[in-house]
Amino acid sequence: MIRGRGAEVRSRNRACGVEEIKARRRQQERALRKARKEKQLVSKRLPRGLQGDGEEMEIRETSVTKEEVLQLFQRIQRGSDDRLAALRSLRQMLQLKETQQMFVRFENSIHVLISLFTSNLASVQLEATRCLLELSHSDDQSISLVCLPATPYLLTYLSGQSAKFTELCLYILGNLAAENEAVRNQLLVQGVIQALAICLQSPHGAVVEAAAYSLSQMLQAKEAGEKIIPSVLEANLTPHLIRLLDLDCEFGMQTAVECAWCLHYIVSSGVNSECMISQGLIRQAVILLIALGRAVGSGTTTDGMELLIYPVARCLANLIVSDGTARCKVQFHDRDVLQALSAFISRFLQSRPFVTRECLWLLNNLTAGDERLCSAIFCLNLVPVFLQLIPFSGGINTLVLMLLGNIAEMGLEYCEKLQHQTGIFPALCITLRTADPEAVRLTLEVLNLILSRCEQACVSFANQNGILALEAIQYNSNEDIRVRANFLMDKYFANKAI
Numbered sequence: 001m002i003r004g005r006g007a008e009v010r011s012r013n014r015a016c017g018v019e020e021i022k023a024r025r026r027q028q029e030r031a032l033r034k035a036r037k038e039k040q041l042v043s044k045r046l047p048r049g050l051q052g053d054g055e056e057m058e059i060r061e062t063s064v065t066k067e068e069v070l071q072l073f074q075r076i077q078r079g080s081d082d083r084l085a086a087l088r089s090l091r092q093m094l095q096l097k098e099t100q101q102m103f104v105r106f107e108n109s110i111h112v113l114i115s116l117f118t119s120n121l122a123s124v125q126l127e128a129t130r131c132l133l134e135l136s137h138s139d140d141q142s143i144s145l146v147c148l149p150a151t152p153y154l155l156t157y158l159s160g161q162s163a164k165f166t167e168l169c170l171y172i173l174g175n176l177a178a179e180n181e182a183v184r185n186q187l188l189v190q191g192v193i194q195a196l197a198i199c200l201q202s203p204h205g206a207v208v209e210a211a212a213y214s215l216s217q218m219l220q221a222k223e224a225g226e227k228i229i230p231s232v233l234e235a236n237l238t239p240h241l242i243r244l245l246d247l248d249c250e251f252g253m254q255t256a257v258e259c260a261w262c263l264h265y266i267v268s269s270g271v272n273s274e275c276m277i278s279q280g281l282i283r284q285a286v287i288l289l290i291a292l293g294r295a296v297g298s299g300t301t302t303d304g305m306e307l308l309i310y311p312v313a314r315c316l317a318n319l320i321v322s323d324g325t326a327r328c329k330v331q332f333h334d335r336d337v338l339q340a341l342s343a344f345i346s347r348f349l350q351s352r353p354f355v356t357r358e359c360l361w362l363l364n365n366l367t368a369g370d371e372r373l374c375s376a377i378f379c380l381n382l383v384p385v386f387l388q389l390i391p392f393s394g395g396i397n398t399l400v401l402m403l404l405g406n407i408a409e410m411g412l413e414y415c416e417k418l419q420h421q422t423g424i425f426p427a428l429c430i431t432l433r434t435a436d437p438e439a440v441r442l443t444l445e446v447l448n449l450i451l452s453r454c455e456q457a458c459v460s461f462a463n464q465n466g467i468l469a470l471e472a473i474q475y476n477s478n479e480d481i482r483v484r485a486n487f488l489m490d491k492y493f494a495n496k497a498i
Contacts, residue, residue: 064093069102077112087116087127094134104135104146114150129168136175144180151176151186158195163204170199170207174214177221184221184228192218193231200240205251208244212258219265229269238266238279245284245312247291253308256288260311267315273323282319282331285312293340296347306352309344309359317362329370335380338363338373342382345389353394360389360399367406374407374414383407383421390427397431401442408449415450419457425464432469437478444484451492458492467493 072093075086093099103109116128132150135143154169173192176183192214199211215237218228232238244251244259263285267276276282292309295302320328341359348355367373377383389400407414418424431443447466450457461467470493473485 064096064099064102066102069093069099070106073103073106073109073112076116083116084123084127087124087131091127091131091134094131097138097140100135100138100140100143104143110146110149114153117150118153126165126168129165129172133168133172133175136172141180144176144178144183147172147176148183148186151183152190155187155190155192155195158199163202163207166199166202166204167206167210170196170210170214174210174217177214178217181221181223184218184223187218188227188231193228193235193237197235197237197240200237200244205255208251209255209258212241212244212255212262216258216261216265219262219269224265225269225271229266229271232266233271233275238263238276238281242279242281242284245288247288247295253302253304257304257308257311260285260308260315264311264315264318267319267322270322273319273328276319277323277328277331282316282328285316286332286337288312289316289340290336293336293343296343297339306344306348306355309348309355313341313344313355313358313362317358317365320362320365329366329373332366332373335376337366338376338380338382342380342385346385349389349392349396353392353396356389357395357399360396360403364399364402364406367403369406369409371410374410377407378414378417383418384423387421387423387427390430393434393436397434397436397439398442401431401439401446404446405442405449408446408453412453415453415457419450419454419460425461425466428461429464429466429469432473437476437481440473440476440478440481441484444481444488448484448488451488462493 069090072086072090076083076090090103094103113128113131116124117132119125119128132147135147138144151173154173157169158166160166173187177187177192196211196215199207200215202208202211215232218224219232221228241259241262245256245263247253247256249256263276263281267273267281289309289312292305295305341363344359345356367377383404386400386403389396391397404418408418428443428447431439434440447461451461467489470485470489473481476482476485
């Protein structure tokens with residue numbers, strides 16, 4: 001996780017007041033949000049069941065010579081009786097990067113392949129499409145440019161009768177658009193957004209999933225906010241994406257995953273949050289999280305469930321931030337959502353820690369400045385769940401500390417409840433001794449909030465060897481941390497130091 005660096009180092013004698021701590025933590029949260037919004041996740045895909053009809057496709061692991069590839073190309077060019085077999089062999093060879101480079105360098109190779117892609121012989125057309133799919137899956141951006149002449153035909157065939165063929169064309173388009181702006185620009189001019197809008201309403205689940213995948217590849221682009229998302233909103237795609245965030249949807253979980261990523265990229269672009277809220281995004285996403293939480297709580301988890309939780313939680317967290325008001329939080333069912341997020345945090349902590357981090361990030365955005373949600377955390381006795389996460393690194397402990405800070409900022413009553421939680425001060429002493437300077441800094445901020453409001457907390461902290469932990473920080477190499485620790489010692493334990 002990328003975290004903000006914090007403010008400049010202060011002099012040793014400068015007091016770290018509560019308001020200053022609040023301001024600095026808000027600055028750190030803004031930096032963290034920015035880093036998360038800017039993170040791009042690009043992937044390419046071969047659709048499941050690529051072979052079809054029970055065909056087992058050999059996976060090529062050995063190298064091939066230029067002569068072998070040339071012979072195949074010549075057989076395809078001549079249009080001999082074994083053209084179909086040659087195309088199948090070529091498709092297998094195109095799984096190798098070196099073969100892809102050889103093939104695209106042959107004169108007119110792509111144009112020949114496109115001519116077969118537009119053939120009226122269904123078997124030849126399908127194999128040529130699969131060859132294009134293998135090329136589109138290349139991690140070499142130059143190959144996607146070579147395939148550029150195929151895009152108008154790919155878009156044309158999206159309106160065809162064969163769902164399988166449409167699915168293949170969609171994955172080719174998505175792969176080609178993944179990393180190349182020139183391809184995306186041409187697709188926009190050719191009307192790709194309108195074509196995807198139609199595919200998202202297909203009765204065939206595989207087509208809907210492939211369309212959402214292709215759209216997500218477009219939406220990840222750096223120019224998406226300026227060039228692509230306005231077209232998506234104009235084409236009214238978002239209601240279709242929101243509708244598909246449903247566990248009971250006939251199209252399956254993977255379709256919901258792709259739609260969730262699309263919505264995340266749209267929200268993260270800075271689009272008007274009111275637009276997304278009015279279309280029911282929060283309501284639908286909350287219902288989905290609650291359903292997933294109940295499944296996790298009952299032990300009926302499904303493989304890949306975490307891949308849906310992740311983008312949905314991220315989308316909601318960013319939507320809360322972009323909204324800038326408390327009105328969208330009203331749509332969250334306090335107990336049900338918090339229980340679901342708590343279930344995800346515990347269930348995936350060891351196996352999928354990225355899910356735990358994302359759920360903690362959503363909890364941070366939900367609880368920031370929200371007394372009602374902070375109260376619900378105590379009602380559900382969730383603080384012990386969070387304290388168990390303190391020993392974990394990788395950003396998990398810092399997110400927990402930020403969450404505790406949100407609660408402590410609510411005032412005296414909340415600080416008193418925190419300091420009465422069994423194990424809170426031993427847990428904070430653990431983070432004071434960690435090598436992570438950000439975790440230590442956040443711990444000192446949480447301590448200052450609690451100790452400044454609860455006199456009894458000073459006694460409890462001292463009885464848990466807290467003073468020894470603070471004294472040890474005097475030898476920390478980070479001057480800012482030493483200043484903060486000395487401030488706490490001077491303010492709260494001047495007469496108790498050992």
